[in-house]
Amino acid sequence: MKKRVAVVGATGIAGQQFLVALQDHPWFEVALLAASERSAGKSYAEAIRDPKTGARRWWCEEEPPQSMLPLPVHEASSLDLGGIDLVFTAVESGPARELEPVYAKTTPVVSTASAFRQEADVPLLIPGINMDHIAQIDTQKKNRDWQGYIVTQPNCTTIGLAITLRPLFDQFGLRKVIMTSMQGLSGAGRSPGVIGMDTIDNVIPFIAGEEEKVEKEGHKIFGRFEDGAIVPATFLVSATCTRVPVLEGHTEALLVSMDTPCSVEDVRAAMVGFGKEFIELGLPSSPQHMIIVHDDPFRPQPRLDRDAEDGMATSVGRLREDQTLENAVKYLLVSHNTKMGAAKGAVLTAEYLYQKGYV
Amino acid sequence: MKKRVAVVGATGIAGQQFLVALQDHPWFEVALLAASERSAGKSYAEAIRDPKTGARRWWCEEEPPQSMLPLPVHEASSLDLGGIDLVFTAVESGPARELEPVYAKTTPVVSTASAFRQEADVPLLIPGINMDHIAQIDTQKKNRDWQGYIVTQPNCTTIGLAITLRPLFDQFGLRKVIMTSMQGLSGAGRSPGVIGMDTIDNVIPFIAGEEEKVEKEGHKIFGRFEDGAIVPATFLVSATCTRVPVLEGHTEALLVSMDTPCSVEDVRAAMVGFGKEFIELGLPSSPQHMIIVHDDPFRPQPRLDRDAEDGMATSVGRLREDQTLENAVKYLLVSHNTKMGAAKGAVLTAEYLYQKGYV
């Protein structure tokens, strides 16, 4: 018997990515769709149709799962979670702050929203990176007297970053991380998201709130779980986040300074070997490699590499030493912001929770 | 009487930009066009026409100057410079290494090529940034027993960088400069330049040789002229250079660490006030502001800001403090890579040389 899951925010880009990630899933079955009042009461097929033009507002490369189209869309604010084992939320931060605690009273919630990421008893999880933090769940349930719980996922830009930093943190210690991102458009959502006229022959040098999230989330993710609480990591992060004319996939240019000397070869080996244990769990949405390292200096490119292992592997290239900071290397990465960086990453987290008995 | 100038490499993008920059110039008159053997013997109009398709291979936004179209194109390797006061070269490094010393025997050469940039007696000039380095010309003429001389211009990516660093170097001292560029396509030249299929929905994470140039050129540009030689500056530069789907204009994200503490307001004031003396020379191609500082966090954008003051001003935005390095600020800049960053910048240098009696 599959676990019955709800997807809240099912009509947005991230929600659509959830439906794709959950299609034919061996353990989970989408039993309930929810969205805002505007969509409530319609079938899913109707809810993603533009009422004025008749166009289908579907944003994934994959076609919408046929089985979802006739399902009714319920209103997120008055959801009956009877018989639901798990809720995935893919809504903005504002609604998440209202809705998630209500759901968590009875049901586990895996959230891509930023609302509860920084609360002390809420795990901020990236699959394969800090799964020991799920121990916070017990504290959280006790603190809040909930039967369910909330676990969150970081910002999509943090995810590729943290995946590639984890082996460096573990083996060499992190001191300073300087990052410039060139982010794909899908991260901005769809309506209006980034305006078409801004995306042609252009770079947009600012994404509101993004740099602060990236600079902060790493500390919690790399924090040590001690005495029921997270002791945040202390390395410094400096982020500049820009938007480029790329559909999907975030490219990030990194300069990382470490505690101990390490050669490019050391770093390469640490990245290539990273994540074996997690991969061996054999979770259905897991990549076969957490990090793919390219030697071709023209890789990674977002169009060529974002879909590596169905968007679940992070691609690294141009590994080279740097003399500007101590024990430093530079590299670029490409990460799929709406697969591992959002919905499918959250599904992978849920698979882990299920395997550990939390669902 | 205007000075008679030659443009060598007149059919390439940079050469075309020279013709635009010199159109109706008050002091200079294009008297001689030269290019490779393939174009020699044709009229300029013919030389820029694709023989197979009949298409005009012209790459500037401005139309080609009508007066240039009937001019004959001479072969660069056997040029008669009789009656020519100044040569502008816009060729690749290989040909430049052969051709420029031949021209310089008799005639001043202002070059956008990289061939002689690092020679000890050759000035590496950016207009308004290190004009005192023209004193090297005398050494060079004596060393080489030339009647003319060679002055060079740095890589286009270095130019915007150095312009914005100059006021920081002067007022606060530079320690470390960490830069990620998102460069426009025109910098790669035209045939084939960047292949169309690589530029859609993509970022190219590597530009061969570019990072080394950027990391090295700053030291010479900011060097102190002492006892007839340049003592290079010693700050550290770390560059990551990428190509994005932008036609013209280089965007650069910077993190700069300085010797002395300075607030964002200090840096802003230093940039806004920078270059008054040079601007007051009133040179024909000079911008009215060396640096334009934006407060709108969504600026600068390459499409909106590359043409500021006809591509001769560098636009800066998102000035903010940074805790990762000592006395550090971050900002982004946009610089026009084929105006101030190439041909028109070289014309401005030539105007300075003329005013100082070197032409």
Add this chain to the structure above:
Amino acid sequence: MKKRVAVVGATGIAGQQFLVALQDHPWFEVALLAASERSAGKSYAEAIRDPKTGARRWWCEEEPPQSMLPLPVHEASSLDLGGIDLVFTAVESGPARELEPVYAKTTPVVSTASAFRQEADVPLLIPGINMDHIAQIDTQKKNRDWQGYIVTQPNCTTIGLAITLRPLFDQFGLRKVIMTSMQGLSGAGRSPGVIGMDTIDNVIPFIAGEEEKVEKEGHKIFGRFEDGAIVPATFLVSATCTRVPVLEGHTEALLVSMDTPCSVEDVRAAMVGFGKEFIELGLPSSPQHMIIVHDDPFRPQPRLDRDAEDGMATSVGRLREDQTLENAVKYLLVSHNTKMGAAKGAVLTAEYLYQKGYV
């Protein structure tokens, strides 16, 4: 003394283009700005600033005229037109239907909206194409008992089309016009306009309502003014309108069948010679050539040709015969959809009205 004009819808793309087109105008002075309730009461500088992010929402290549920034924005629905000689409206069809008749009670209105284009007594004008239709103004004023009047401008896609068809209509007679457009994004307006994610690596095959407008407007434009009314022309038009990843400029591929045989050379001569009389009026916003014909088969291209004569000339290329229809030729055109195709075209119409004593 300049005529005092109002711009209604001043904060949208078309409104902004009006401010650019009217900057330093020799005959007109912008004395009043109006927009929707949301902007009313703010200065223009504030009104075009995004309240959330602080970004300036300005969409023209040219900078906003400095003199406009401090002007107050009034509410369009309660405008005091005392002392105003002429109103330019750049609003959607819905508001235009409400607002324009109110303004026209007292004041001439030149409109880019579609609301009144098809009313029998309202001229549908393209500068240089059917200026004799201004005779409808007298009928209109009498019919409606207005002191002012409304004149309209067709859809931007119709404008380039009609300009190139006029000499063919006059010299050879039109039978059938088959057109496929590849339109720039700016025609869709700004918020949201075309969504960024739709514009990368894509063509959008549908623009709601556009084809109907194009198929209908030509009949009125080419109609004969007889006994105080327009007798519509009867040629057939078939349009397919698509959106391509181009910022500004509409490209249109045409197949035109005519009444009388005509060679490519005849058509070329008709186009090149077209519009002399109108150009000789010397109106301030007039192009020097209504139509520019290219022989280079790779022209016209929207990026290279949209700005011809500041966006007021229509560029034609690839003129060739066609055997599919009778007396047929094919060609492509590029027309600037927000210059001649919208605001600056409307200003040129207003200049004509002024010269003829209608303002």
Add this chain to the structure above:
Amino acid sequence: MKKRVAVVGATGIAGQQFLVALQDHPWFEVALLAASERSAGKSYAEAIRDPKTGARRWWCEEEPPQSMLPLPVHEASSLDLGGIDLVFTAVESGPARELEPVYAKTTPVVSTASAFRQEADVPLLIPGINMDHIAQIDTQKKNRDWQGYIVTQPNCTTIGLAITLRPLFDQFGLRKVIMTSMQGLSGAGRSPGVIGMDTIDNVIPFIAGEEEKVEKEGHKIFGRFEDGAIVPATFLVSATCTRVPVLEGHTEALLVSMDTPCSVEDVRAAMVGFGKEFIELGLPSSPQHMIIVHDDPFRPQPRLDRDAEDGMATSVGRLREDQTLENAVKYLLVSHNTKMGAAKGAVLTAEYLYQKGYV
């Protein structure tokens, strides 16, 4: 035992698409790779590596088949076809004219080149459209005294066109076809293909030779096979071919006039039902639907629809009546120019030939 096939021109875009199309093929096995002298003697992995930069020059979305990388690349002009059952050629027209007759002396050749398309005894095949033309093979072998033969595939732009026209031709008769294409970049090949600077914010209004091919090829494809020869069809085709900033996928806007009256519903039904017999052959590379008809007016879009049924189905939308021509309808189509439009289409043809005993 699988048939052993050679791929000639294996390093170009079309050749790479062949390797992808033949990966894990149930009937064919790639036993021989060939390319020009420049690549001969290298391994395939080396041959697709840029010697200067080390970059991999691979152009398909799919990764290169691992089993191909170590294979040696032979020189196309001195190929030993012993043990080879079938040759796929993916070279330019010039080399094809030299090479293909040499190969055909001993071995069947399926060609994507244009060299022999118009020869009287050479079939010009589109899978599922005119397979009865393979009867020409016998004539050809006899005429030329070859053991093998050449069959050709039309231009990629013709393929989507002819697939959608076939049911109309069969059921209603074709009179006139007026087509404007908006073609993807991959059709231009890779080096240089379309230059990056031409593809941003632009449309290129001309593709040399393309319109002539489209206008001509249809007559042969729809010709009647009679007394050992093709009697060409006589409908008229008028084509305008443009290039737009789209990576893969050709979009075509069509106006089709037919012999007999037919409603949009008739046309829709004819298209939806088309190709059943061919599909039922169950060939490995066959789509499940030859034509997919969309009701959403915003479809087909090249990015969303080019990959329908792995690029083997042609997508149609915006079916509507037209009054300009007799018995006319309009529609748009999207066809994958390097899947059904090139390599994988040729593989499908080869599968048919194999099933019919011609390989």
